[in-house]
Amino acid sequence: MITFLRNMSMFGNRASDTIEAGNQKLAPRMDEMNRMPPRLIRFGCWPLYAFLCTLLLVGGSPATKAADQRPDVLFFVVDDLNDWITLLDSSAPIHTPNLERLAARGMLFTKAYCISPACNPSRAATLTGLRPSTTGVYGNKSDWRRAMPDRPTIMQHFMTAGYEVRGAGKIFHHHLDGAFHDEASFHAFQPMRPQLYPPEKLNKAPNYGSPNTDWGEWPQKIEDSIDYQTANYCIQELQKTERTKPLFLACGIFKPHSPFFAPPRFHEAYRSIDLPLRLDNDWKDLPRGAAALLKNKKWFWEGMTQVEREHPGAYHDFIRSYAAAASFADAQIGRVLDALDQSPQKDNTIIVLWSDHGFHLGEKDHIEKFALWEKSNHIPFIIVAPGVTTPGSRCSQPVDLTVLYPTLLELCGLPNDPNCDGRSVLPLLQDPSATWEFPAVMTYAKGNHAVRSPRWRYIRYSDGTEELYDHQADPHEWNNLADNPELIAVINQHRKWLPNKEADKIPDLKKPKKSGASNQ
Numbered sequence: 001m002i003t004f005l006r007n008m009s010m011f012g013n014r015a016s017d018t019i020e021a022g023n024q025k026l027a028p029r030m031d032e033m034n035r036m037p038p039r040l041i042r043f044g045c046w047p048l049y050a051f052l053c054t055l056l057l058v059g060g061s062p063a064t065k066a067a068d069q070r071p072d073v074l075f076f077v078v079d080d081l082n083d084w085i086t087l088l089d090s091s092a093p094i095h096t097p098n099l100e101r102l103a104a105r106g107m108l109f110t111k112a113y114c115i116s117p118a119c120n121p122s123r124a125a126t127l128t129g130l131r132p133s134t135t136g137v138y139g140n141k142s143d144w145r146r147a148m149p150d151r152p153t154i155m156q157h158f159m160t161a162g163y164e165v166r167g168a169g170k171i172f173h174h175h176l177d178g179a180f181h182d183e184a185s186f187h188a189f190q191p192m193r194p195q196l197y198p199p200e201k202l203n204k205a206p207n208y209g210s211p212n213t214d215w216g217e218w219p220q221k222i223e224d225s226i227d228y229q230t231a232n233y234c235i236q237e238l239q240k241t242e243r244t245k246p247l248f249l250a251c252g253i254f255k256p257h258s259p260f261f262a263p264p265r266f267h268e269a270y271r272s273i274d275l276p277l278r279l280d281n282d283w284k285d286l287p288r289g290a291a292a293l294l295k296n297k298k299w300f301w302e303g304m305t306q307v308e309r310e311h312p313g314a315y316h317d318f319i320r321s322y323a324a325a326a327s328f329a330d331a332q333i334g335r336v337l338d339a340l341d342q343s344p345q346k347d348n349t350i351i352v353l354w355s356d357h358g359f360h361l362g363e364k365d366h367i368e369k370f371a372l373w374e375k376s377n378h379i380p381f382i383i384v385a386p387g388v389t390t391p392g393s394r395c396s397q398p399v400d401l402t403v404l405y406p407t408l409l410e411l412c413g414l415p416n417d418p419n420c421d422g423r424s425v426l427p428l429l430q431d432p433s434a435t436w437e438f439p440a441v442m443t444y445a446k447g448n449h450a451v452r453s454p455r456w457r458y459i460r461y462s463d464g465t466e467e468l469y470d471h472q473a474d475p476h477e478w479n480n481l482a483d484n485p486e487l488i489a490v491i492n493q494h495r496k497w498l499p500n501k502e503a504d505k506i507p508d509l510k511k512p513k514k515s516g517a518s519n520q
Contacts, residue, residue: 082358098334106384120173129405129420133499141508169230169252215260215321256325289461351384395432400440458494
């Protein structure tokens with residue numbers, strides 16, 4: 001379809017005359033298809049329908065533009081949301097009723113994993129369909145656009161196909177005053193509002209971390225929170241009714257990312273929350289590669305233990321604050337879903353929700369992401385595709401987020417991108433028990449990878465050392481089985497899925513100079 005549009009632009013006025021005549025011939029067929037209930041526009045006829053709509057759009061008249069009934073896309077991205085939630089585990093303490101409400105409309109992938117357990121490489125990879133090992137985007141400072149200046153993002157594919165693409169909040173990595181954001185991926189975008197901080201830290205530990213790692217009840221007024229403003233923007237977009245193009249709306253929810261703040265009422269449900277399950281001395285069987293990868297990340301957990309000794313209950317307050325922030329994020333997603341439900345596009349909207357990675361809350365003596373264990377990588381991932389997904393369906397096949405790019409293109413009838421590192425999960429959306437032979441693969445920093453199959457998690461570090469966990473017997477990953485000679489066949493089976501390419505790390509993005517600043 002994109003090639004077709006480019007070719008058509010070469011024919012000038014003669015093309016317009018031809019298309020206008022074609023519009024008259026197509027009008028009866030378009031009228032028939034527009035009368036079809038949205039849920040009947042299925043994969044058998046959808047690519048043809050998208051093609052016909054594109055023909056009409058090129059014609060350029062308001063009447064033909066109004067006939068474009070392709071599905072809208074509502075695209076949720078959540079930050080740092082792990083799997084300790086009722087969506088993925090009914091016994092978990094963190095309540096996510098709106099995520100469950102969304103999953104009830106489509107398919108929940110119960111074994112979904114990020115591509116990389118860090119914000120920038122995860123988002124860059126998911127939004128471009130290319131793994132870190134392909135691009136060299138390994139860290140939170142990696143200049144992802146320098147690595148792939150001509151690579152279209154998901155949003156750019158939809159722009160080319162005639163969609164109105166808008167967004168708000170955290171979609172790309174947001175550090176360096178928004179320098180990682182890609183303006184070319186949106187027609188309009190509302191950036192994250194600045195984080196408001198309390199006059200002094202709330203966590204009783206003034207010398208621990210920074211204001212960005214604080215936790216507690218904040219802000220007092222919900223209207224002052226980042227995600228409330230992001231949700232407001234998305235609600236306003238969904239309330240607009242006079243569109244002539246289908247809408248791609250990206251909603252980037254920042255919480256439960258640090259600082260671990262949420263308005264007071266979201267803390268009430270977690271006054272007596274249990275602490276995560278931990279095993280003392282859990283690093284005793286880890287290889288040197290794990291210690292090397294995490295040597296600069298130990299401060300958060302070690303500092304927490306010190307704060308807990310000085311202020312008993314501080315660790316519990318931290319856990320409670322993360323849970324409250326997660327519930328606050330869930331509530332903002334619910335507000336946006338409410339607006340969609342009141343929209344005429346309710347039944348003609350594809351909805352996607354994913355978290356950029358998971359988060360450790362003390363498990364394996366670790367707080368943060370930046371690790372290749374389960375807690376840093378296991379994420380919520382939901383797709384709602386009217387007429388394709390069965391409401392309330394669940395898929396237990398392991399997938400990573402490289403599937404998102406090709407799947408969304410296929411769902412909306414856009415041309416396939418052969419350069420994607422992932423593959424479409426359309427077969428699983430149609431039948432969650434379909435054969436799926438591909439494990440989830442995760443990368444953090446060059447040469448460090450994890451492979452997650454239905455039963456096993458295998459990790460190989462850049463120095464060649466390894467970990468292997470049997471999730472059937474050891475869901476908390478307390479026993480590293482990599483040295484068990486009886487499991488060499490299992491290890492070899494997982495090794496074959498390691499990336500063949502190890503791209504060199506690209507340079508970090510430098511903070512841009514302010515307008516008018518000296519170049520010297």
